[in-house]
Amino acid sequence: xxxxxxxxxxxxxxxxxxxxxxxxxxxxxxxxxxxxxxxxxxxxxxxxxxxxxxxxxxxxxxxxxxxxxxxxxxxxxxxxxxxxxxxxxxxxxxxxxxxxxxxxxxxxxxxxxxxxxxxxxxxxxxxxxxxxxxxxxxxxxxxxxxxxxxxxxxxxxxxxxxxxxxxxxxxxxxxxxxxxxxxxxxxxxxxxxxxxxxxxxxxxxxxxxxxxxxxxxxxxxxxxxxxxxxxxxxxxxxxxxxxxxxxxxxxxxxxxxxxxxxxxxxxxxxxxxxxxxxxxxxxxxxxxxxxxxxxxxxxxxxxxxxxxxxxxxxxxxxxxxxxxxxxxxxxxxxxxxxxxxxxxxxxxxxxxxxxxxxxxxxxxxxxxxxxxxxxxxxx
Numbered sequence: 001x002x003x004x005x006x007x008x009x010x011x012x013x014x015x016x017x018x019x020x021x022x023x024x025x026x027x028x029x030x031x032x033x034x035x036x037x038x039x040x041x042x043x044x045x046x047x048x049x050x051x052x053x054x055x056x057x058x059x060x061x062x063x064x065x066x067x068x069x070x071x072x073x074x075x076x077x078x079x080x081x082x083x084x085x086x087x088x089x090x091x092x093x094x095x096x097x098x099x100x101x102x103x104x105x106x107x108x109x110x111x112x113x114x115x116x117x118x119x120x121x122x123x124x125x126x127x128x129x130x131x132x133x134x135x136x137x138x139x140x141x142x143x144x145x146x147x148x149x150x151x152x153x154x155x156x157x158x159x160x161x162x163x164x165x166x167x168x169x170x171x172x173x174x175x176x177x178x179x180x181x182x183x184x185x186x187x188x189x190x191x192x193x194x195x196x197x198x199x200x201x202x203x204x205x206x207x208x209x210x211x212x213x214x215x216x217x218x219x220x221x222x223x224x225x226x227x228x229x230x231x232x233x234x235x236x237x238x239x240x241x242x243x244x245x246x247x248x249x250x251x252x253x254x255x256x257x258x259x260x261x262x263x264x265x266x267x268x269x270x271x272x273x274x275x276x277x278x279x280x281x282x283x284x285x286x287x288x289x290x291x292x293x294x295x296x297x298x299x300x301x302x303x304x305x306x307x308x309x310x311x312x313x314x315x316x317x318x319x320x321x322x323x324x325x326x327x328x329x330x331x332x333x334x335x336x337x338x339x340x341x342x343x344x345x346x347x348x349x350x351x352x353x354x355x356x357x358x359x360x361x362x363x364x365x366x367x368x369x370x371x372x373x374x375x376x377x378x379x
Contacts, residue, residue, distance in 0.1 A: 117368070285310070298316035
């Protein structure tokens with residue numbers, strides 16, 4: 001089977017999931033063609049059966065903003081025809097599902113039937129999609145897809161609540177791929193960040209406002225008053241500069257490290273004692289799940305998909321959104337009790353393994369096969 005995958009190439013969850021899924025499918029013998037404006041961050045182009053097609057769009061004085069959606073549509077049509085793609089899987093509704101619909105119509109005029117699967121990941125629904133300037137296109141594109149999946153029950157419910165959806169939405173959760181990633185802690189590497197007496201807290205995100213990184217820093221500020229600790233902030237984004245200013249204001253320089261984007265974060269997670277995620281919206285919480293795979297307990301806000309993966313009192317604690325004091329209190333409870341930390345670490349690992357790629361991959365394979373067969377039977 002030849003599968004086209006359209007995704008954002010950035011470090012966000014949707015791009016990570018799309019890339020890991022595609023590479024896993026390639027190992028099973030599928031021919032996977034990625035289509036994006038830049039090589040996805042985790043994509044290994046040296047792997048067999050993996051191909052990458054870059055979307056190029058020219059800047060013209062006539063356009064204030066480059067017409068990316070049109071360029072993407074043209075590239076989809078080009079790749080489908082040249083590579084004889086059997087199915088297109090688009091990740092993130094805007095603008096990928098709309099471009100897929102346009103490409104499907106163009107291909108239809110050429111006698112080519114293209115099944116389209118759309119996976120909803122979160123902010124394409126919760127933030128951008130609700131904007132009145134996008135909502136009609138989002139609704140139409142979802143309803144015109146042959147199959148639609150969401151990464152959590154929370155996101156499925158939210159989509160149905162805010163959009164007039166006539167298409168069935170199936171939940172296929174995000175996943176972790178433990179193969180070859182889990183290794184022993186590199187203590188020499190750990191000492192480059194903290195002494196043996198200090199605890200390491202970590203946060204990973206794209207530093208957007210909805211991630212509430214300020215809460216993470218304030219939680220750490222309270223924790224650091226009670227015990228020796230360091231905070232690692234992994235990622236980059238629009239809030240990073242203001243977060244650096246907050247660290248200065250709270251006199252946490254030397255205790256907080258901004259590490260920027262990291263293609264491989266497992267090494268950092270393995271040396272960490274606690275993962276903090278205080279987002280006001282998370283459709284799933286992939287970063288938290290990857291931490292749990294590395295046996296790192298999680299302190300999270302009580303929203304969206306986070307409640308589906310972080311089990312309160314077992315894999316960490318779930319706290320009211322914005323309640324910095326409670327998050328700090330729960331963090332200290334774990335960090336000061338070695339027995340509790342060990343128990344939660346093992347629980348976190350077992351919970352993460354429920355989302356092993358080996359369990360999720362067959363769900364996508366069945367979805368693809370059923371979608372193609374159904375479309376073929378009607379043509």
